[in-house]
Amino acid sequence: MKNIFKREPRAPLEYTKSLRLRAWILGVLIFLYTPLFILIAFSFNDSKRMIEWKGFTLKWYQKVFENDGIREALANSILIAIACTLVSVILGTLIGFVLWRFKFPMKGILESGLNLPIVVPEICMGVGVLMFFSKIHWPNDLPWPLNLAQITIAHITFAFPFVAVVVRARLENFNQELESAALDLGASQWRAFMDIIVPHMAPGIIAGALLAFTLSLDDFVITFFASGPGTVTFPIKVYSMVRFPNGGLINAASTIIIVLTIIATVIAMRLQEQPKKNT
Amino acid sequence: MSEIKLSEYEIAKFLKGNAHSRRAFMAAFGATAAAFTITSCSKGGDGAKPITSAGKFKIDGSEAKKLQFYNWDTYIGENTLSDFKSDTGVEVSMSLFSSNDELFAKFHEGNPGYDVIMPSNEYVTRMAEAKIIQPLDHAKIPNMKNIDPDFLNPEFDPGRKFSMPYTWLVLGIGYRKSAMKNGQIPDSWKYVLDSDEYAGKIALLGESLDLFRLTFKYLGKSVNDYSPELLKQASDILVKQKKNVKRFHEDDGQEMLLKKEVDLVIEYNGDIAQAKTEDDDLDFLIPKEGSLLNSDCMCIPVGALSPNNAHGFINYLLDAQKGADISKTILYPTPNAAAKALMDDSYKNNPIIFPPKEALAKCEYGKFLGAKVSQEIEGAMTHIRAE
Amino acid sequence: MQNWYENKRFFWGTMLAPTIWFVIFFVMPMALVWIYSFGENNGLIDVEITGTFKNYKHVFDRDVLQVLWQSIIMATIATLVCLVLAFPVAIAMTFADDKTKSWLLLLIMLPFWTNLLIRTYALISVMGAQGLINMGLLGIHNFLLGAGLDVGTFEPKQLLYNKTAIIIGLIYVHLPFMVLPLYAALDKLDRSLIEASLDLGAGHGETLFRIIVPLALPGIAAGIVITFIPAMGAYLTPDLLGGPNDLMIASLIERQFKRANDWPFGAALSFLLMYITLIFFALRSYFEAKGGKVSTGH
DSSP states (O other), X not given: OTTTTOOOOOOTTOGGGOHHHHHHHXXXXXXXXXXXXXXXXXXXXXXXXXXXXXXXXXXXXXXXXXXXXXXXXXXXXXXXXXXXXXXXXHHHHHHHHHHHHEEOTTHHHHHHHTTHHHHSOHHHHHXXXXXXXXXXXXXXXXXXXXXXXXXXXXXXXXHHHHHHHHHHHHHXXXXXXXXXXXXXXXXXXXXXXXXXXXXXXXXXXXXXXXXXXHHHHHOOHHHHHHOOTTOOOHHHHHHGGGGSOOHHHHHHHHHHHHHHHHHHHHHHHHHHHHHHHHO | OHHHHHHHHHHHHHHTTOHHHHHHHHHHHHHHHHHHHHHHHXXXXXXXXXXXXXXXXXXXXXXXXXXXXXXXXXXXXXXXXXXXXXXXXXXXXEEEOSOHHHHHHHXXXXXXXXXXXXOBTHHHHHHHHTTXXXXXXXXXXXXXXXXXXXXXXOTTSGGGSSOEEEEXXXXXXXXXXXXXXXXXXXXXXXXXXXXXXXXXXXXXXXXXXXXXXXXXXXXXXXXXXXOHXXXXXXXXXXXXXXXXXXXXXXXXXXXXXXXXXXXXXXXXXXXXXXXXXXXXXXXXXXXXXXXXXXXXXXXXXXXXXXXXXXXXHHHHHTSHHHHHHHHHHHOOOOSBHHHHHTSOHHHHTOTTTSOOHHHHHTOEEOOOOOHHHHHHHHHHHHHHHHX | OEEGGGGHHHHHHHHXXXXXXXXXXXXXXXXXXXXXXXXEEOSSSOEEEOOOOHHHHHHTSHHHHHHHHHHHHHHHHHHHHHHHHHHHHHHHHHHSOHHHHHHHHHXXXXXXXXXXXXXXXXXXXXXXXXXXXHHHHHHHHHHHHHTTOOOOOOOOOOOSSSHHHHHHHHHHHHHHHHHHHHHHHHTTOOHHHHHHHHHTTOOXXXXXXXXXXXXXXXXXXXXXXXXXXXHHTOXXXXXHHOOTTOOOHHXXXXXXXXXXXXXXXXXXXXXXXXXXXXXXXXXXXXXXXXXXXXXXXX
16 A cells, blocks of 8 residues: 555546545545454454453464364365355356346246345344254264355355345446347357356456355354254354453454465465466 | 473483582472372372273263264363363264354254253253253263252252253342442442443343343342233333443443443353453442342253263263363353362352352242243333333 | 347256255245244244234334334445445446456455454444543543643543444444445446546546446445345344444344244244335336336447
C-alpha cells in the first residue's frame, strides 16, 4: 500500500488513482483489520484472555503445534472447504447459467426455491440434515476422510446457491450476440459455452468460489448436526471451548491461517505471472 | 523424566571432579529427588507404575478397541485419554459439543454412534425419559465408592441409575469488590434481579430456565416450584429489572467482569475462580436465598456400540488419581472425594471452588419440570427480551 | 432467453446435476422439517403430525412480530451501509490492474477466513469499555488534561451492548457478501460506454449514476439478497454484541430448536421466512416472464 496517497496524473478511467477512492478503501480496510491486528497481537500475549497485555510469549504457537486436536480440526475444515468450493462452483455456475439462458416450465419455482438455502435459518437446515442422514441410515463409521462427506454435502447444499446468485448477476451484462456469433461460425454448443460464456462468467465464478470457501470454513451449526462421531472441525473446536475459553491458543491458530493464506496467495500470483513474462 | 537424564550427564561431569558441576549435580539431584517425592506421594504409589495400573483398569469383555466420547472441549485431563489408551488399549475419540441443548438435539433422531456422553442435571432426566441414555451397571463401576455420598442421590437421577457425576458447579454472584458501594457485599439476588443500585453494571444469564429458577429462589420459592402465577411474578420482576441490565450473557459473564463492562454478574463459581487468578479484585458468593446447583454427568446412550468399554471408561475417570489429574487441568469442583483428597490445598481450600457448607445447604439441583414448562419459560423470556 | 426444447441436450446437460443435488440434499431434508411445522410435541422427542396450524398461529404473537420487525430494520440498515461501503471498493477493483485487483480481493476476504466467534471477540476488544477505541479516547483526554484544558473526568464511551453495536457487527461480518457480487457484475465491463459518456462531456458523478450504477444493478440486487438475508439470520453477532432488548429472529428460532425443545414451532418460524422469500421471488420471476426478456443483452 505504499504511495497510497501519492497522486499521479491519471487517465479518465483510472479510478484506482483517485485520492478520495483510496482514502475510502483505506478506511474500509482499517475497519476490517483493526480487530484482526488485535487478534494477532493477543496471540503473543501471555494470557488466555483478550483483555490485558501481560507480556510477550510464543507459547500459544508452541501449543498449536503440539495440539493434535487443533491441527486435525484445521485440516478437516480446510479439506471440507476446498471440496465444497470445487463442487459448489460447478453446480452453482451451471444452474446460474441455466436460469439465465433458458425458459422452461416450473422455472419460477426452481428459481425462487434456489434462494431458500440462503434464507433458511442455519439451525433449521441443521436439524433437517440431521433427520435426513439418520432416515437414510448414512453410515457413521467411515474412515477418514470419507467421514467428512456428510458435512461436505451439507456445505455444498447451502453454498452453491450463493455461487448461482453471483454468477447469474454477472451474466446479466453479457452480450448474447457473442454466443450466437460463435454458434453461427460452427462452434458446438459446449464449445461456445466453454470458450465464450465461461470466460465472461469468470469474475462471478471467482467471487462465488470465495463466498463458498468462506461460508464453508466458518460454518458451525449445520456442521454440528451433519457431523458423525469423531469428526471435529475448527469452528466446532472453537465453539465447544465455551467452558474454558482459550483465546491465546485460538488466536495463534487463526494467525497461522492468516499467514498461510497470504503466503499461498503470493505464491499463486508469482506462478500466474511467470508464463506472462515468458511470452 | 528429564531430570534423570540431566543428572546422568551431570554424574559424568561430577566424576571428572569439576567443582562447578558438583554443585550443579547436587542441585539437579535435589530437584529430581524433590520431583520424585512429589510424584510418588501425589500419585499414591500405583499410578506411577503403568504395569500394575494396566491390570487395575482391565476392562472385562472389552469390545472393539475404540470408544466414542462426546464432551466439551478441553474438559478432560491433559493426558487422561492417552493414559487410558496405554492402560487399557482402548483408543478414545473425543467429539465436541458446546451446549446441552445441542447434545439433546443431536440425539433427537437416535444415537449417531457415541458411547459416553456428558449431559448435566435435568438433561439426564430428560434423556432418561426420552430413552436416549441407558441404565448403568454399577457392578462395572467399582470406583463409584470414590464419589462423595452427597452426590449419590440427586433429585435429577435418584440412586445414580443413569449417570455418574463428573464435576459440579453452583451459580452465584460474581462481583468486583472495589466497585461495591461502601464495601457492601451483594449477598442477595436482590442486587442483580430487583434493584437499581448498580444500574447498567449488571449482566444476567441468557439461559432462560436457569434465570427463572434463580428468580423463583429470590421470591422465596424452590428452583423447582412452578405455577403460572409464579412465572408471571418472576417475569414482571425481570421486565422491570431489564432497564438496569447491560446484557443477558452467554455464559461469558466472567469476561465482562474482567473487562470492567459490569460489576455484578450471575455466573458459575468455577468460571469466577478461573477469572480470579487473573484479577484479585473479583469475588464470588452464593446469595443468602440459596442457589442452583449444576453437575455434569457421564452417561451411556442407548445404542452405544461398546457399552463395556464405556463402563470401563467411566470407572477410569472416577479413579482417585485419574480424577485428580482431571481436576488439575480443569480446576472445576470435583464430586470425587478420593480425588479431591489428592489435590493441593490451594484447590481444596479455595472458598470459591468449594463454597461454605452452610451456603451450599440452601442450594438445589434443578429438576426436569416437563417439556411444557420449558416452552412456557422460553416464551416468557422472549416476552422479556422483546418487550 | 431460449426455450428449453429448442436445445434439449444442452439444457439437460447443464440443468440436471444442480437440480438433482438440490432436490435430494435440500428439498428432502427440509421437507422433513416442514412436516414438523404441522405437528405437536408429544413427549420429549416425539412429534405427532396432526396437521395443526397452531404453530403458525403462534408465529403471529405480538412478541414474535416485534422481534421479526426489529430484525428486518437492523438487517436493512446493515445492508444499506454495506452497499455504501462496498460500492467504491468494487469500483476500485473493477478498474485496477490484475495484480492490484487480486490483492484487493484478498485483503477484503482475508478477515473472513478467521472464525466468526473469534472475529466477534476481537471486535469486542476494539469496542469494549477498556477496548482500543476507549483507550484512544482516554489518551486524547489525558493529553487535553495535560495541556491544561478542563475536560472533566473520563467516562468510557458505551459502544457495546446496544443496537448500534449489532449493526456494526453485522456490517463487519457481511461486508464481503456485498463486495463480491458487485465486483462480479462490474468486472471487465464495457469500458467504451464510460469513455463515451466522459467524451460526451458528462462528469464523473453523472457517469457514475447514469452508466455504472445501471450496469451494476444486477450485482446490487444479488448483493442485497445475499447480505440482507444472512444478516437477518445472524444469531451469534446479536447475542454477543446486543443488549437486553436486542433479540433477533434467528436467535429466537435457534432457541426453539434447542432450549425450548419445541421443534414444531421452530419449524413454523423458519418456514415463515421461507414462505415470504418464495412468494417474493415467485412474484418477481412471474413479472419478469410477463415483461419478456429482462436481461440486458444489448
